[in-house]
Amino acid sequence: RMKDDGGGSYGLYTPSMDQHKEERAVLMGELRGALDRGEFALHYQPLVSADTGEPNGFEALMRWQHPLHGDVPPSEFIVLAEETGSILALGEWSLRNACHFAATWQDRTLSVAVNISTVQIRHSNLVEIVARALSDSGLEPSRLELEITETAFLATTNEAMSVIESLRRLGVRLALDDFGTGYSSLSYLKKLPVDKIKIDQSFIVDLPDVSSDVSIVKAIVELARTLGMTTTAEGVETVAQRDCLRQIGCPEFQGYLYGKPADEEATMQMIARQSRRFEPRVVA
Ligand code: C2E
Ligand code: MG
Ligand code: MG
C-alpha cells in the first residue's frame, strides 16, 4: 500500500522511492481539481443471481480518466483521496450519480451498490448526504446498497455505529465488502447491522481446487445465513468457480464471468436486453 512507505525511513533511501513520492505528490495535486474538470466516471458491474443468472443489480466503480495517464484505477487514487480529504467530495459525487443513474433504469427491481469510505462515515454528514441523494434522484431507498469494507468497519467507534444504524433506518441496505481480509471476530459480526457479506475474491480464485478455500467459503455462506445475512462471491471468473459456488449455495455472484465493469451506455444496453426477455410476447 502506498500510504505505508511514506516518511520516517532511515537508510532505506532509493532514487525510485523518491520518484515514487514525487509522482504521488503530483497525483495528489491533480486529484484536487479532477472532479471539477469532469475526469471521473462510474462504471457498473452486474451482481448476478445464482438461481437465474440474471442481474439483481449493479455495483458502481469509480474510474479516473486522467488526460495523460489514461484510466487510473481506484487502487491508486482512493487511498490518496482519503489522505487528502478529496474522498468526501468524490464519494458524494459517486452516491448522487449512481442514484440518479439507477433511477432511470427501466427495471425497478434492480439495485445499485455504492462503495463508501470509512472517511465518509467519520468526517461527513453521510446520513444527510445519502438521504439527499435518494430524494433528489427519486430512487427507492431499498434499491440502494452501501458497501463498506471490513477493515473500515473494524475501525468503527460508537459514533460510526450510530451512523450505520441511521443509514439503515433510511431503508438502504448495507454490505460488508472484501470479507475475510480483515480481522472480524464472530461476536463483532453478530453485532453488525449488515444485510450482505461480500466474500473477498482471494477466497474464490482457487475454487474448486483448494479444498480449504471450499470449506472457508461454505462456512461463510452458512454463517451468514444463520445470522440472517446474504452473501456475494467476488471475482467469479470461471465456470468451475461458479459451479462450485452453486453447490455451496452462495446466492449471488460478481465477476468477469458475468461482465466487467462497463460504462453507463453499455450498462443501459445490458439492462434493456435483459428486460426485453421478460416482456410479454406480442401475438400477431
Ligand atoms: P471492490 O468494492 O471490492 O470492487 C471489486 C473490484 O474487483 C473492482 O475493482 C472490480 O473491477 C474487480 N473485479 C470484479 N470482478 C472481477 C474478476 O472477476 N476478477 C478480478 N481480478 N477482479 C474483478 P476496481 O474497480 O479496480 O475497484 C477497486 C476498489 O476500489 C473497490 O473494490 C473499492 O474498494 C474501491 N472503489 C471503487 N470505486 C469506489 C468509490 O466510488 N468509492 C470508494 N470509497 N471506493 C471505491
Ligand atoms: Mg465494493
Ligand atoms: Mg469487494
Ligand code: MG
Ligand atoms: Mg475487493
